[in-house]
Amino acid sequence: MAQALSTLAVGALVKDTGTLYNGKPIIWKIADKNHAGYPANSVTLITERIISLKCFDAIEAGSSDSNRRSYGNNRWIYSNIRQWLNSQAAAGKWYSAQHSADAAPTNANVWSNYNEYDAEAGFLAGFSANFLAALLNTTHTVGKASVDGGGTETCVDKIFFMSSTEAGLTGDVTCGSKLALFTNDASRQAKPTAECVSKSEYTNSSFNVNSAWYYWLCDAYASNSSDVRGVNSSGALNWNYAYGGSGGARPLCNLKSEILVSDNPDSDGAYTIIWNRAPSAPGSISVPAQILSGQNVAVTWGISTDEDGSVSGYILERKTNDGSWGQVYKGINRTYTDTASATWQTVAYRVKAYDNNGAESAYTTSPARAVTHNTPPTISGANTNLGEKTGAFSQAYTVTDQDSGQTLTVTEKIDGTVKRTYTATSGKEYSFSLTAAEWVKLANGSHTLTITADDGTGGTADRTYTFSKNVSEIEFQLATPLATDDAVTKAIMSVARQIPAGAEFTVEACNNGNDASPTWEDVTQAVNSGSKFFFSNTTKTAAEWGFNFRIKVKRNEAVGDCFISSVGGNFE
Template identity: 75%
Template sequence: MAQSLNALAVGALVKDTGTLYNGKPIIWKIADKGHTGYPSGAVTLITERIISLKCFDAIESGNSDGNRRSYGNNRWTLSNLRQWLNSQAAAGKWYSAQHGADAAPTNANVWSNYNEYDAEAGFLAGFSANFIAALLTTTHTVGKATVDGGGTESCTDKIFLATCTEVGLSGDVTAGSKLALFSNDSSRLAYPTAEAVSKSEYTNSSLNASSPWWWWLADAYASNSCSVRGVKSSGAMYWDNAYSGNYGVRPLCNLSSGILVSDSPDSDGAYTIIWNRAPSKPSSITVPSSVRGGESLSISWGASTDEDGNLSGYILERQVNGGAWAQIYKGINRSYTDAITFGWTSIAYRVKAYDSAGAESAYNTSATRTVVNNHAPVISGTDSNLGTKTAAFAQSYSVTDEDSGQTLTVTEYIDGTQKRSYTATSGQTYSFNITAAEWVKLLNGSHTLKIVAADNYGGSATRTYTFTKNETEIELTLATPLTADDMVTKGIMSVVRQIPAGAKFTVEVCNNGNDASPTWEDVTQNVVSGSKFFLSNTTKTASAWGYNFRIKVKRGTATGDCFITSAGGNFE
């Protein structure tokens, strides 16, 4: 398992096995967490020990300022040490002049030729790619010499030195705020690493890995242009010339508090950094705008990505009525159907991603939705198949709503086309009527009747019926015969139709259509051929002559569409 860097106490030791200096992993000490002015959510690290002895800045032989010409420049922003600490360059490649009089820390430009470092690789050259990527850019303030305007100035670094204020000392200015690690002289004692001692060209009986040593701070000594503040081997404040190569270097950096470390320290007493990057925040979260108490609600969210390829899933949380968040789902799916309890007044959701190492993304949070506590209408019966129908028919139903005072709107559809819409009374029986006119327009085959009932709070219900129309005969005639002044003796007719093979098509006419039993005469062939026909009947029982026609179609063995579109003609 793993824990977050933020879970460790101030003073705990941390290391990355791939981040080296002098061939050994750098061991860091937690100096503070959430330090004022540093990046939000950062944990501040300082090397546990002095990692090297180096000058702050080299002699600048071309500088018009005599002190800087003889003892180096005490301004952090222009210092050799700042440039070296923040460089990934290979050996001998890290230095470039920061101003016109700048000089590299060569053997000739440091005090008594001690510990020149121009030929070294940049400090970051030994860092792992993960550590470099994790370094947080930090804006910090340092003290300036009076010759440079005095006061403080801001600068931005990945690696930097502490100021007097940050280690709990009173320098010439206030630069930043005190780090939690430092409280007294004892807390400021720093011991050099064995490698720092063995590689140092400065030899002194007091310089050993078991004794505290002097180390640089970032503040200039305000009274001159060449001296830099530092911490003595006693933990008290001191100052020395910038070109002094016998002072120790103890860098700081900031990492994100969410970085993972081992659960327990190793033989060095340090917790090992586990380089696992948290998944990205889910790209979206979708919650329907309409939320109804007593019903289900489908929530979905967008995917997360994980640079380490170990995304494990998502955690969905719900907030009811503005209260505490509660987990309702954990898994790899990107959707969830929630049951909304009748009586809730508001609902919100948030989702985050997690990986196999326990790292979690930020939340993506939905808007808060108002819950509508309204019972949907109920339509009587159940969805069903009404079977085969051979003629126009009616289907009865009723609509009820247990919420009083609701306005119920009912809409009826035939095969998806609206038939009618009306305001219904709860509990009253209504009839879905398929009229004769509607019936004749329906083709043989399957059809659907749909009834939708909606209340004025968005509740709705749907009832669906299916049936099969199977009509094998068509018969068309005029309900009232056409008036004739005299006996009709001849005529001509056209019938627009589609009659497939296997069906029988018949056309009959009569001139005594007002009789109780008209005399029908077959004129099918005349209609088919488009020729005139003659009537043979000369008698009637009614008071007046009347012309009528009768068209019949029997499907027989025919398949496919079979219909009559129109009929017309003349008679005399």
């Protein structure tokens, strides 16, 4: 897990394992949080120890000022140390003259040849790419010598020294405000790192890892052109010549408050910075090519990846006409259904990913789409369950379209299969007719009639009717017997049918079909075998003889299609 840098207390130690000086990670101490005048929502860090001994500025042999010719320049903006602290250059490449008399901190230009650093790499050369990217430009105030006009001036640096005022000391001028870390002399004392001691050309019995040493501040000693303010080993204010190579470097920087650190300190007592990487931009975004006012707009987008595995969701924004972008969705889904407004002429969408640490990806943006202002057609009535039906039926409906000049195409479907497609007239009533032939082919159970109207410009309407069929028996006969001159004595019949196994199929025939109670004779076997059958009846009560038949089917527990499509035959 991790926590924000801003949750740590002033005085807590922090380090980035990839940001090194002298081959070791730099350990920083939190000096303040959201310090006045510094970048908003930032945390100010200062190195826990003195990391190096270096002159503030080298002797300027070409200067018109005698002190600066002999002891260096005490103005921060021109100082060697400022340039070195803010450089990523390779060894021997960081220095460039800042004014006409400027000189590099070579062996000959520093006090007693101690700790020249012109051949070093810039201080930032040892910083990780993440730390470099996180450094905030900080505007800070420094004091000037009287020879430079006195008072203060501001400058912008990523790495810098604090002023006397920021250290909680009373210098020659007020430069900013006190950092929270510094409350007394003891709080200002700093010891050098082991690497600082081992690499220093300056030797002194008091200069060791267990004893406090003096270090530079950024403001000039106002009454002299070469003296620079500093903090001595007791934590009190002092000054030293700018070219003094025994002065300590204890730089500061500012990072964003939301940068993450470990939950617990390591063996150095420092919390480790965890660099959160932003997720990638979503791979794609899809918006319908045709958008109709008043209709849904389905927006979908691709997946975002995150090297830290912490994608939390997506933010979808919309821009209409010539307006600005506005958020319409935030969440983990990768689809969103919008509704096009009649006020839109154009619409575009863009989406970005965010992770659970607040980092965001770049946007993936759709093309701008023109919005078509079309009123979709309507179909009368409402989606309805028509209940149980016992035979063929019709359902009336009317299709209406408010937009003139459009072609209305209507499609009727039975259980998803197209029955017919035709061009309709707006406002005219039509019927969806389920014929007897279609009825007998329907299996028992639930069925759906669907009507779809399309106006040809993207507007559609649907109407759905459901009904059920539950027919377990079929029984029918001719309504009017076939007239004969005499009694029929023999006949043959064929019945086109689909009868599933387990169902009962019966065919009966009579030759006195006009009687009130005809004499029905079972001819099923003959029909099944395709044979002639012979009537045994020779009497009638009606005035005329007449041939008739009746067919019965009982489904029982059989499953599958069950129907009779035609009956044929001959008789004598």
